[in-house]
Amino acid sequence: MAERREFPWWVKAIVYVAVPVGVIIVVYKLISDWLMGPINAIKDLWQRQYNDYVAEMKEYAEKGLITSPDYQEVLNRKSTAIQQTEKSYVQLSMNLQATITTCVAIIVAGLATVGIAREIIDKWSKRVSGQAQTAKGQDYVCVCALAEDLAARGKLTEASGLVTAMQNYFNTVDAPFMKQQISYYQSILPTLTGAELLYANFLINAYTTELAAIPVWFASLPPILMAGVKT
Numbered sequence: 001m002a003e004r005r006e007f008p009w010w011v012k013a014i015v016y017v018a019v020p021v022g023v024i025i026v027v028y029k030l031i032s033d034w035l036m037g038p039i040n041a042i043k044d045l046w047q048r049q050y051n052d053y054v055a056e057m058k059e060y061a062e063k064g065l066i067t068s069p070d071y072q073e074v075l076n077r078k079s080t081a082i083q084q085t086e087k088s089y090v091q092l093s094m095n096l097q098a099t100i101t102t103c104v105a106i107i108v109a110g111l112a113t114v115g116i117a118r119e120i121i122d123k124w125s126k127r128v129s130g131q132a133q134t135a136k137g138q139d140y141v142c143v144c145a146l147a148e149d150l151a152a153r154g155k156l157t158e159a160s161g162l163v164t165a166m167q168n169y170f171n172t173v174d175a176p177f178m179k180q181q182i183s184y185y186q187s188i189l190p191t192l193t194g195a196e197l198l199y200a201n202f203l204i205n206a207y208t209t210e211l212a213a214i215p216v217w218f219a220s221l222p223p224i225l226m227a228g229v230k231t
Contacts, residue, residue, distance in 0.1 A: 039092045046085045047106050050135075053078045054110040054142050061146055064158050066165040075139075082135040090202050091195035099202065100133050107132060107141050116149045124148075127220070131213040133206035136174055140166065140214045144221060151225040159225050167218055175214075178207040 056078060060071050090099050104125055111121045124145045132141050143166045150159035185200040192200050 039089065042085060042089045042092060043102055043106075046082065046089055046102070047109060049078065049082045049085060050106050050110045050138060051113045053082060053139070054146075055114050057142055058114045058146055061150060061158055061162045062155065064161060066158075066162050071165075072169070079135055079139055082138070086135045087199055090199050094195070094198060096202060096205075100130060103132055103134070103138060104129050107138055110138075110142065111145050116145055117152065120145055120148050120152070128213070128217065131209055133209060134203070136178065137206070137210040137214070139174075140170065140210075140217060144217050147225060148221060151222060156225065163218065163221065163225065170214055170218075175211060178211055182207050 053075065056074060060066055060068070060075075065071060089102070093099055093102075107128070108121055108125045111124070112118075124141055128137070128141050132138055143162060147159040147163045150156075150162065182204050185204050189197070189200055189204075
């Protein structure tokens with residue numbers, strides 16, 4: 001008869017702890033991949049779209065073509081695509097704080113992708129944390145950071161041109177649009193449920209915050225840059 005082998009107590013302890021923990025990790029991984037997969041895919045798409053937007057804006061700004069007829073058409077098309085992705089992300093995430101955090105992360109990654117100075121990225125990511133909550137808010141963070149980066153590299157004419165063009169665009173196009181969207185979603189709130197209600201509340205709060213914040217962002221740009229801005 002074979003002698004029964006006894007394992008040391010510490011081996012048993014490891015087995016008793018490791019097996020349940022291992023099972024928990026596997027189950028968590030399966031559930032998180034299943035639940036978070038679509039959300040992460042949309043977030044990645046949002047990131048790629050924003051990186052492309054920032055790169056396009058930087059190219060136009062550095063060439064001094066911000067006021068060219070093609071400029072707004074190209075960037076508007078890209079911005080609209082980002083907004084559509086944003087809507088899907090908000091509705092899937094069901095978490096306002098997660099969306100705000102994601103916005104800041106996307107801004108940081110997008111600006112880093114096109115080589116904006118680290119200190120400028122850090123400055124703007126801290127300044128707009130909790131304020132830049134939508135694709136439109138991201139647009140204006142991009143404008144301010146790019147303008148400051150251009151000015152730091154001695155391209156004051158291009159930086160001032162970028163700020164002038166985008167301040168005018170904000171006042172004449174984006175601000176009225178954001179106000180219209182706030183009024184529209186406020187009027188239909190009683191008819192909405194579920195994800196649509198979540199998105200409506202998100203957009204109302206986000207646009208209200210950004211309408212107040214964006215002019216302050218412009219005003220906080222370096223004085224040497226703002227001296228050349230035409231208002």
